[in-house]
Amino acid sequence: MSKEIVKEEAPSSSPVVSGSFASLRSVRWRISLSILPSSSSVDDLRRVTADSRRRYAGLRRWLLVDPHVPKDGRSKSPDLVMDNPLSQNPDSTWGRFFRNAELEKMVDHDLSRLYPEHGSYFQTPGCQGMLRRILLLWCLRHPEYGYRQGMHELLAPLLYVLHVDVERLSEVRKLHEHHFIDKFDGLSFEENDVTYNFDFKKFLDSMEDEIGSQGNSKKARSLDELDPEIQTIVLLSDAYGAEGELGIVLSEKFTEHDAYCMFEALMSGAHGSVAMADFFSPIPAAESQSGLPPVIEASAALYHLLSIVDSSLHSHLVELGVEPQYFALRWLRVLFGREFSLQDLLVVWDEIFTADNSPLEKDSGNDENSSLKMFNSCRGALITAMAVSMILYVRSSLLATENATTCLQRLLNFPETINLKKLIAKAKPLQILALDSKISPLSSIFDGSYNHSKSAVSGYNLSSHPVSPKTPLSLVPDSYWEEKWRVLHKTEELKQDSLDKLSPSGKKRWSEKVKLVLSRTESDPSPARAEKYKKGHKSSVRRSLLDDLTRQLGLEEEDTEKGGCSDASNLEDHHSTEAQVEGQQNDTNIGSIYRAEERCECGSGTFVSEENSSIFSDPLSSGSGTNDHENGTEKSSIASNLSSDENDDHHQSNPEDSPLPVSSPPPEGVPLNSPHENESSGKLVSAMRERRHLSGRFQWLLRFGRNNVSQEASDKGGGTNETPKSLNRDSKSNTADSSIAGASRNSSLASQRDVDQNVMGTLKNLGQSMLEHIQVLESVFQQDRVQVGSVDNLGKSNLVGKGQVTAMTALKELRKISNLLSEM
């Protein structure tokens, strides 16, 4: 941040200022804002200062109108018809006078409320008068912008730093008085009055001894012995330097002039990329491609950067409907003036002004893509990065909010005590990111963001969204399931601390797969659906989990088989834990569904098209624990089998076949199934779904279901498209034993035929029958122990009574079946 002034060989004898203006913020800022030349001698600085001041004085004389004073001493009798006070003529002096009066009224309205906590400076009449005049003149100079609220807050800190520097100057004056005192007339020459013989040094010394001997005796005798900084100050304030008094760089008399120059440079951007005045304009910029006002564009850029950096927070905010301009308007227009205290703000502005404002040369690739104007310069990128850093600073409280109002409250009432250094340090890498990242075309940003919010909103409002368009089977509104899931999830998380280790890794893989799924999918609704589903979980944690899962699932798409197996095992661990937990809850059904789906995806390596189910499964994977290792092994075996299968016939029949009990989550599972391209995966899905239906208590049902499925498969011999559903229904009397037998038959059959086809058919039937059985069991339970009587061993009569026992036996048999299947 320090400005190194190069020692140049100045042609004139004026000394070169070396070192930085570390303590003179106003000079630093003037250099950053390109008012003063950055590297030059004192004389140049003074000259430029003087020029800018002259300009301002001229402007003021011209624009501030006193109608009584005849202008330029022209005609004695001005045309009264035009120049009378009531004249409607816009050119008349009176007209201008009244317009100025209007502007002044507006400005005064804002000024009276400016920085009341620093009222000792800002509310003094002198300061207020200066602010008023500066704003008035700027607005008259730029009538296309007019006066907007907020401009005064940009101007106030500029005036303040000038004031501070002048105070510093007076301090230095006191300390080094002798350098400032004009002893021009104090020198008395000797009688002969021959100047060149006069010993100036000796005389000065004697004078100093007379004047200031009470001070310290170590006073520097000459200018060069001073601290370079003090030296600079002295040189800058020398009344006899270049341009005389007008050139004194730190001058109280010309504070208004300097403040005007700084303000003008800030607003116009000084030929740079970021011009603050644009943020006040409601009209889209000429070269804007999106046709939106610049501040809206900048807000969108902010959100874009946020989405790159922290997409979960971004999506959370988008879902809540928090448009960036709600808070970013104030942030950008006043350059964070309202968010920080004055001293903090000065530090922030130091950073911002140091960033170069010149437009960067963008790569050629951006010719078609219009890059965002905000990212077109270092300064713009830093402003955006600062904003994103601020958002991230309050990340936790934002993620915890449930509605847009509290979010905005948090953002608009930025915390008082902040670690500013940390904030700025975080902004630096973000700035680099903003400059480097491939900025997507404006259109995509704006369309995407709008669509995102729209789809999120619409999805949220839909009572029942079809997870897959083909199966309108969801009978229960989204929120119901999501709520249930949330309850479930919370309990699970509470109880599964130890198993968190597993979950992340499992989730990791899931998310990658899912991500790949998402990226590959071409159907539009999928991201929307993903959004819809995601927003159902009002916890950002879950959402971020989801994101992680998707990402990781996507990445691991290639390693389906291995991943599938390992995932399966993980999931099964999860599942078992979940089952355990669920056993103690009411909402076991939902949990089982979710987990089952989770497992489905785990098992189906080619799950690519099923983003929904993957999404469904993702949250479930978290918090699941190791409960049922046996299940896990079974599933892993199935998973490995299925991963090699490719068939897309039956997935459609699966959902149709399974009637959905009213309260059971199968509607979720079934629609999930339908988009499956992979028939085997579909089967597994159904199998999994069936498992999910069950709580811990019902795990045996899953196994039973699988038994039945395998039995069915064996019965049919594989490959037939008969609706196993009817068979399943009829075979309610299937016992665990029969299922075992079926499994064995199945295995034998399978071994004899073409592995692929048989396995396909078998698995399909497995899935279907399992689903059927599970549904049946569900109905049993819901009908309050109504005996279906279809399965002997299952004890459909009264599962509550001896349900546990029979369940366990059935489960065991299902395990055997799965083992057999794995051998296939």
Add this chain to the structure above:
Amino acid sequence: MVLVLAIGDLNIPHRAPDLPPKFKSMLVPGKIQHIICTGNLCIKEVHDYFKTLCPDLHITRGEYDEDSRYPENKTLTIGQFKLGICHGHQVIPWGDLDSLAMVQRQLDVDILVTGHTHQFKAYKHEGGVVINPGSATGAYSSFTYDVNPSFVLMDIDGLRVVVYVYELIDGEVKVDKIDFKKTATAPSAH
């Protein structure tokens, strides 16, 4: 920089329907700080119209005013100047400078604003200034039909008052300006 509008003798609705449109376009709210009305508005609607131009309204009673609560004379101080208002039908002979000067001394004002003659007049004499804004609508008076619509705008600035006269002559607005300065000690016209 106080702008004071001196207007009167509109005689709406009896002798004139409304102000001339060119005058109306010039009289917009926000510019004028005070309105001095000599009288003969005559109805409440005109009073309300003036109120919209400026809330600070001072009216004296003319002989045809329908609101009888207006005073006969009124005095007020604006800046360094004391102003007096009187309709003028009480002062006989109508429009006679000496009689009006008597009223001015009686009221002890620097500027006296009267009407009734429907003729613009601005006298300066040792006592002060007498201004007659004429009739804003050009309504006929008791002794002539040939009346040009006119009114007066005073710009009071410290010890100096600039009087702008707006007259509608042949359909065009003509503006004239007269400067008056008040000496600090004695109220003299010039």
